[in-house]
Structures are given as C-alpha cells and as structure tokens.
Amino acid sequence: MEHTTVNPPRTTTVALLGALALVLAACTPAASGSAITVADARVPVPAGVNAAAYMTLINDGDSTDQLISASTDIAGAVELHETTTEDGSMSMQQVTGVEIPADGQAVLEPGGLHVMLIGVTEDLTEGDTVDLTLTFEDAGERTVSAEVVPLGDVPAMDMSSEGMEMGSEPMDLGSES
Amino acid sequence: MDETRRPRRNPRWLLLAVGVLLLTACGTGGAASSPASAHTNGDARRAAAQLEIESLPRQGASDEIWGRTLDPPLPAPDLQLTSTDGTTFDFARDADAPVTLVYFGYTSCPDVCPMHMAAVGRALDRLPPPQKRAVDVLFVSVDPTTDTPERLEEYLANFGPTITGLTGTPEEINDALASVALPRSAIGADAEGPPEHPSYVLGYTADDRAHVAWPFGTTPDTYLHDLRMLIDRG
Numbered sequence: 001m002e003h004t005t006v007n008p009p010r011t012t013t014v015a016l017l018g019a020l021a022l023v024l025a026a027c028t029p030a031a032s033g034s035a036i037t038v039a040d041a042r043v044p045v046p047a048g049v050n051a052a053a054y055m056t057l058i059n060d061g062d063s064t065d066q067l068i069s070a071s072t073d074i075a076g077a078v079e080l081h082e083t084t085t086e087d088g089s090m091s092m093q094q095v096t097g098v099e100i101p102a103d104g105q106a107v108l109e110p111g112g113l114h115v116m117l118i119g120v121t122e123d124l125t126e127g128d129t130v131d132l133t134l135t136f137e138d139a140g141e142r143t144v145s146a147e148v149v150p151l152g153d154v155p156a157m158d159m160s161s162e163g164m165e166m167g168s169e170p171m172d173l174g175s176e177s
Numbered sequence: 178m179d180e181t182r183r184p185r186r187n188p189r190w191l192l193l194a195v196g197v198l199l200l201t202a203c204g205t206g207g208a209a210s211s212p213a214s215a216h217t218n219g220d221a222r223r224a225a226a227q228l229e230i231e232s233l234p235r236q237g238a239s240d241e242i243w244g245r246t247l248d249p250p251l252p253a254p255d256l257q258l259t260s261t262d263g264t265t266f267d268f269a270r271d272a273d274a275p276v277t278l279v280y281f282g283y284t285s286c287p288d289v290c291p292m293h294m295a296a297v298g299r300a301l302d303r304l305p306p307p308q309k310r311a312v313d314v315l316f317v318s319v320d321p322t323t324d325t326p327e328r329l330e331e332y333l334a335n336f337g338p339t340i341t342g343l344t345g346t347p348e349e350i351n352d353a354l355a356s357v358a359l360p361r362s363a364i365g366a367d368a369e370g371p372p373e374h375p376s377y378v379l380g381y382t383a384d385d386r387a388h389v390a391w392p393f394g395t396t397p398d399t400y401l402h403d404l405r406m407l408i409d410r411g
Binding site for chain 2: 049052085087088152
C-alpha cells in the first residue's frame with residue numbers, strides 16, 4: 001500500500017532538483033567561449049495585436065555571440081526588430097541578429113532593439129509571465145520567463161545622454177545626469 | 178593661412194549645411210510620394226526642420242517648458258479625418274481645447290507608440306479634472322488601411338478615455354503630414370513593413386500653432402509639467 005501513497009514533499013524535491021539541474025545546465029558556458037545570461041526580461045502589457053519583449057543579454061565569455069532568433073507559444077510569430085530615429089522620424093526594421101560582444105552586453109529597450117511578438121494570442125495582464133526561447137549563435141537556446149509589466153514602465157530617459165548625438169546644444173551631452 | 182579653414186572650426190555651419198541637404202532631400206522625396214507636399218509652406222518647413230535634430234527634454238526651471246520649444250511654431254495640420262466615434266474631425270473646426278496634443282502612430286506598433294501614449298495618459302491622470310478637460314489628445318493613424326476606427330478605439334482605451342483616434346485614406350493622412358512638413362513619414366503606395374512616423378508628440382495651443390514637441394522617451398513628469406504651463410498660459 002505504501003507505494004500507492006503520493007508523497008507531495010518528495011515530488012516537490014524531485015521537481016526542485018530537476019529545475020536546479022536545468023538551471024545549472026543553462027548556466028554552463030558553451031564550449032565556444034560564449035556564456036550568455038539574460039537579465040530583466042519583460043513584456044509591457046500589449047496595447048494592440050503586437051507586443052515587444054525587452055531584456056539585457058550579458059556575455060561573460062571571451063567571444064562575441066549573437067541572438068539570432070526567438071520563439072514563444074503566445075504569439076503567431078517572433079522577430080528581432082530595431083527602432084531607429086532619423087531626421088525626427090521613427091521606423092522599425094527587422095534585424096537578422098543582435099550582437100553581444102565578448103565580456104559585454106546588449107540591451108534591448110524601448111526605442112531601440114526589441115523582440116517583437118507578432119499577433120499575441122493570449123490576453124496578457126500585469127504580473128503574468130511569458131516564456132521566451134532565445135536562440136544564440138554559439139550559446140544555443142535559453143528559455144527565459146519574461147514578466148508582463150505595466151505599459152509605459154520604462155527607465156526614465158529624460159536627462160540621459162541617449163539620442164543626443166545630434167543635439168544642437170553640445171553642452172547638454174551627457175552633462176545633465 | 179590654410180589652417181584657418183579646418184573643418185572643425187565651424188560645426189554650426191556644418192549642421193546648417195546638413196540641415197539644408199536634409200530639407201532638399203525631404204522636399205523632393207515628399208513631392209514624389211505625395212503631391213500634397215506642394216501645400217507645405219516655408220514656415221512649416223523651417224519649423225519641421227527643428228524636429229530633425231534629436232534632443233531629449235531636460236527637467237529644468239519650473240517656469241520653462243521642458244519639451245522642445247519650436248520657434249517658429251508648426252502650423253495647424255490640414256486634417257479632416259474620421260474619428261473613433263465615427264464623426265469627421267476637422268482640426269480647424271474641432272481642435273478647440275486650450276491644448277491639443279497630436280501624435281502620428283499606428284496600432285500594431287508595439288514599441289514607441291504605446292510608450293508615448295502611456296506617458297501622455299499617465300500625465301493626464303495626474304491632472305485635476307478642470308485641467309484635464311483643457312487637453313485633447315489626437316492619435317492619427319499612419320497605417321489607415323489596417324487601423325479602422327474600432328481598432329483604434331480598442332487600442333487607445335489602454336491609455337485612458339481621453340485620446341481620440343483619427344484615420345482616413347492614405348492620401349488624407351499624407352496631406353496631414355505634408356501640411357506640417359513631415360513628408361518623410363508619408364505613407365508609400367507600395368508600403369512594405371511597418372510605417373515610418375514622426376518621433377514627436379506635438380503640442381498645439383489655442384492659437385492653432387504647435388509651440389512644443391516632445392520626443393520619444395519623454396516622461397510623464399515632463400508632460401505633466403509642460404501641460405500645466407501650457408494650460409496656465411491659456
């Protein structure tokens with residue numbers, strides 16, 4: 001009879017061990033010398049049919065790696081996009097990859113690079129999580145859990161030096177922060 | 178004597194020269210894609226040229242506008258479009274609030290449009306009702322074949338109840354863009370990929386001129402400060 005008894009704590013332990021093993025596996029640097037970790041993955045609540053995922057990709061390895069694709073179950077398609085501003089006009093283009101320099105990082109943030117979730121199929125609300133599988137050229141696949149955050153929750157960009165390279169008042173360049 | 182001609186001696190001239198080149202480029206490009214750019218007058222071009230230089234707002238003195246002040250100001254857009262409530266919105270007739278914010282965006286834009294509108298929406302939420310009523314917000318679609326009034330309404334509901342969505346034919350939208358000298362963003366006949374759109378929210382006052390433009394990245398705090406100032410100025 002004993003063997004029919006379900007033992008919840010034991011199940012939990014096994015699950016935890018399994019999760020730990022997965023995490024450890026994910027953290028093991030790839031043989032190529034690229035070691036990618038993903039921080040601060042988030043998806044603002046979609047306002048329309050599409051959504052954007054933002055994150056910081058950190059490369060602790062000694063060779064450049066590249067994010068080459070992403071996928072998720074909750075969107076019809078996923079592409080890597082970059083928003084650019086030129087002459088006061090903004091546009092968005094698909095990019096083939098996001099380079100993460102050796103011992104450096106790539107920041108995906110509003111107004112710059114993002115993982116575009118095209119045709120979101122689920123009703124996402126604040127506090128939900130979205131599983132994203134990221135594929136890197138060298139490091140292979142990473143699955144991250146991106147938190148759904150309120151729209152407009154971006155780091156305050158006023159007074160920063162970003163985007164000011166063409167500023168008409170060079171004195172302002174980065175001097176305000 | 179020759180060393181006095183070093184190019185770096187006069188960066189302002191270089192900027193001006195670049196500006197002139199850009200204007201020329203925009204002029205021809207706009208003319209090719211939209212005959213309406215012929216309506217664009219010189220003042221509008223000069224005003225719009227100010228928008229071609231990126232600079233983020235600085236939270237400065239309390240009695241100054243923190244967004245980009247436009248001198249000369251941008252003229253009123255020549256705009257008669259279908260509103261989210263199904264009626265025709267004519268800027269000249271219907272933009273009668275003390276302050277009218279105008280933004281050109283599209284509903285399948287996942288990145289910059291919602292950030293802009295969320296910042297505006299949050300600022301409006303923090304205004305007391307009388308001041309809030311003094312501000313109209315217009316979201317003009319640059320993807321009119323996709324953005325029906327219903328779709329615009331659903332999208333804009335995310336940012337509060339006070340944003341009016343406007344849509345029309347590509348020609349009508351191009352006319353509106355050209356009338357404020359923003360033909361770079363004109364919708365092409367064979368548009369592939371996401372539309373291009375002005376990076377600024379424009380702030381019109383009772384004189385039907387846009388004296389302020391807020392670039393992408395403007396925080397709710399900055400909008401709140403500037404809106405209060407524009408309302409107080411009447």
